[in-house]
Amino acid sequence: MRVERRGAVASVVLDRPDKRNAMSYDMWTALERACHDVGDDRSVRVVLVRGAGGHFCAGADIGDLLAERPPGEPGFMEVNMAAEHALAGLSRPTVAVIEGDCIGGGAALAIDCDIRLATRGARFGITPAKLGVVYPAASLERVVRLLGPSAKRLLFTGDLVDADEALRIGLVDEVLEPEHLDERVAALCATLASRSLLTQVAVKEMVAAVVEHGTVPEHLARVWQHEATVSGETAEGVAAFSERRPPVFPWSGRSGSGGQS
Numbered sequence: 001m002r003v004e005r006r007g008a009v010a011s012v013v014l015d016r017p018d019k020r021n022a023m024s025y026d027m028w029t030a031l032e033r034a035c036h037d038v039g040d041d042r043s044v045r046v047v048l049v050r051g052a053g054g055h056f057c058a059g060a061d062i063g064d065l066l067a068e069r070p071p072g073e074p075g076f077m078e079v080n081m082a083a084e085h086a087l088a089g090l091s092r093p094t095v096a097v098i099e100g101d102c103i104g105g106g107a108a109l110a111i112d113c114d115i116r117l118a119t120r121g122a123r124f125g126i127t128p129a130k131l132g133v134v135y136p137a138a139s140l141e142r143v144v145r146l147l148g149p150s151a152k153r154l155l156f157t158g159d160l161v162d163a164d165e166a167l168r169i170g171l172v173d174e175v176l177e178p179e180h181l182d183e184r185v186a187a188l189c190a191t192l193a194s195r196s197l198l199t200q201v202a203v204k205e206m207v208a209a210v211v212e213h214g215t216v217p218e219h220l221a222r223v224w225q226h227e228a229t230v231s232g233e234t235a236e237g238v239a240a241f242s243e244r245r246p247p248v249f250p251w252s253g254r255s256g257s258g259g260q261s
Contacts, residue, residue: 001030003038008045008193010038017053023105024061025069028079035086042252045193047090048185049113050097051106059104059127080105081136088112088142091201091253093192097185098122098172103160107171108139111146114204116172117188118163119181124171126151127158145211146170198224198233198251227251 004011012034014021023031038044051057065076074082087094087109096102096113103125110116110124118124126143128135135155143151147170154161163175176184192200202224206216228234231251240247 001027001034003034005041005044008043009048009189010041010044010046011048011050012038013050013052014057015052017051017055019061020055020058020101021051021053021106022058022061023080023109025064025067025076025079027061028076028083031083032079032086035083035090039086039090039092044092045197046189047092047094048097048189049087049094049109051099055100056096056098056102056122057106057109058101059106062131065131077136081138084108084112084139088138091204092197093200095185095188095192097181099178099181103127108142111139111142111171115188117174117176117181117185118166118172119178120163120175121178122163122166122172122175123160124163124166125158125160126154129156130158194246196233196237196247196249196251197253198228198231198249201253202227 002013002015004013012031014023014027014031016022016024016027035047038047060076060080067076069075093115094113096110096116098110098116098118099122101123102110102118103123104127107124107126126135140151140155143155147154150169153159161169161171163172166172167175174184206220206224209216209220233249233251236249237247
């Protein structure tokens, strides 16, 4: 696991290409740390998650899944879910950049992200039924929120689907030819980084509220409207529009809260 920073973009790279980036116990713990680190970095506006060596992630490392841990040490599923929670809760736009296999825990990681770009030739699968695993509740909730009841087909069968099918069912947002991937990722990152981070963070919180409760609580809406006013974010957006220039949005979150307000 490594983190690369380039300007406003942080890339969290799963770097175990000999195992198609299968997630070991140590990788899950490293992913949680990486998410907290980039979330606390006020210079970061976009977070990419991608795999090294031509694959996104082939899933959890089966060898570690049932390995006994020393007394008092968190179990495999605990560190797995802590990392997923940290990624899903990042208060930055997150983009999964998917090549090759995106299976099992890899598919869960992609679903934890806000936007998913895939190359033609990528393969997707949600495979607990192949292992007799009861899919973790939080992961199940996220996939059902994304796909609706049609998620059952993938969960029941564990079958792999190609990128075009993943696009059809809403598992990914775009499918690209491999030679166009980096160009599209760079363009998307530039767009996301140029927009209001306050708007993006507020949207993430309010969308989560809608999904969970069916509505945005009034107090949450008031909090973000107030923040937009006192931060100068809205004033800068309106001024830039009137002056026909690119905005320079001032809001970068609050220290110690991963950018959240």
